[in-house]
Amino acid sequence: MYLDRIVETKREETAKLAEHFSIDKAIETISSMPATKGFAQRLTAGKKRDMGLIAEVKKASPSKGLIRPDFNPVEIALTYEEAGADCLSVLTDAPYFQGSGEYLKAVRKAVNLPLLRKDFVIDERQIYEARLLGADAVLLIAAILTPEQISSFMKTAASIGLDSLIEVHSVEEMKQVLDLELYDGALIGINNRNLHTFETSLAATEVLSKLVPAGVPVISESGISSTLDMEFLRKTGASGVLVGEYFMRQKDIAAAVHNLMGPLQKEGSVHLHG
Numbered sequence: 688m689y690l691d692r693i694v695e696t697k698r699e700e701t702a703k704l705a706e707h708f709s710i711d712k713a714i715e716t717i718s719s720m721p722a723t724k725g726f727a728q729r730l731t732a733g734k735k736r737d738m739g740l741i742a743e744v745k746k747a748s749p750s751k752g753l754i755r756p757d758f759n760p761v762e763i764a765l766t767y768e769e770a771g772a773d774c775l776s777v778l779t780d781a782p783y784f785q786g787s788g789e790y791l792k793a794v795r796k797a798v799n800l801p802l803l804r805k806d807f808v809i810d811e812r813q814i815y816e817a818r819l820l821g822a823d824a825v826l827l828i829a830a831i832l833t834p835e836q837i838s839s840f841m842k843t844a845a846s847i848g849l850d851s852l853i854e855v856h857s858v859e860e861m862k863q864v865l866d867l868e869l870y871d872g873a874l875i876g877i878n879n880r881n882l883h884t885f886e887t888s889l890a891a892t893e894v895l896s897k898l899v900p901a902g903v904p905v906i907s908e909s910g911i912s913s914t915l916d917m918e919f920l921r922k923t924g925a926s927g928v929l930v931g932e933y934f935m936r937q938k939d940i941a942a943a944v945h946n947l948m949g950p951l952q953k954e955g956s957v958h959l960h961g
């Protein structure tokens with residue numbers, strides 16, 4: 688199974704990381720870093736349209752191979768920012784997504800938006816590393832973590848100012864996550880992609896969002912590519928969407944953001960550079 692392969696690779700990567708990474712030193716460095724930017728807040732009260740947008744900087748994927756050959760993460764991030772994305776997701780996994788921690792660092796320097804480190808977190812060192820790279824949030828995938836790990840990682844993340852996007856794909860995972868004490872800044876991500884078969888269906892959001900109590904923000908992730916999809920997702924009560932491949936395949940990324948998401952409703956809150 689592909690997800691098992693990815694997790695096996697992460698075990699190797701984190702074992703290597705453990706050889707040199709000091710959590711105490713990381714905490715010391717983080718204590719003098721600027722505060723994080725409130726990832727969850729930007730997707731709820733602070734969103735710029737009726738639906739929040741996490742726009743993904745994604746070069747390749749296990750399901751689709753190379754998606755964007757002319758990949759310039761900083762240019763893409765700046766385009767997303769100018770088009771009014773609320774937050775960005777930057778893939779840092781190298782072997783399967785051709786991402787990099789260096790891309791996250793470079794994007795952090797270039798844009799003001801809150802950033803999600805998109806990777807497969809299985810070890811708390813990756814959470815400290817995310818903060819050092821400039822992330823404002825981490826992804827915690829229920830399919831590869833125990834509820835105890837999710838709880839503990841969410842706590843670690845919160846202790847260093849990071850929000851958590853907790854990703855589920857099944858009723859069982861959703862129930863387990865909802866049984867946890869969710870920290871302020873926790874978002875539920877419903878992945879429309881089955882991470883074992885790679886099939887996507889927005890029915891995942893339709894079905895699973897019904898289980899989420901009012902007040903817990905839901906982000907619908909993956910396989911979103913049309914205004915019809917957005918209409919469908921609005922009716923599920925999702926607060927926002929995470930979109931990668933659709934934008935990455937467009938020549939004019941900014942136009943694609945505007946077409947998919949509709950006009951900006953909070954013009955004043957768009958942070959442009961200059």
Ligand SMILES: O=C(O)c1ccccc1NCC(=O)[C@H](O)[C@H](O)COP(=O)(O)O
Nearest residue numbers: 748749750882908909910911930931932
């Ligand atoms: O994208 C994949 O092929 C994939 C395969 C295995 C595990 C995770 C995978 N994707 C991670 C994601 O969650 C997506 O990059 C993200 O939700 C955006 O999805 P999309 O808009 O479909 O690119």
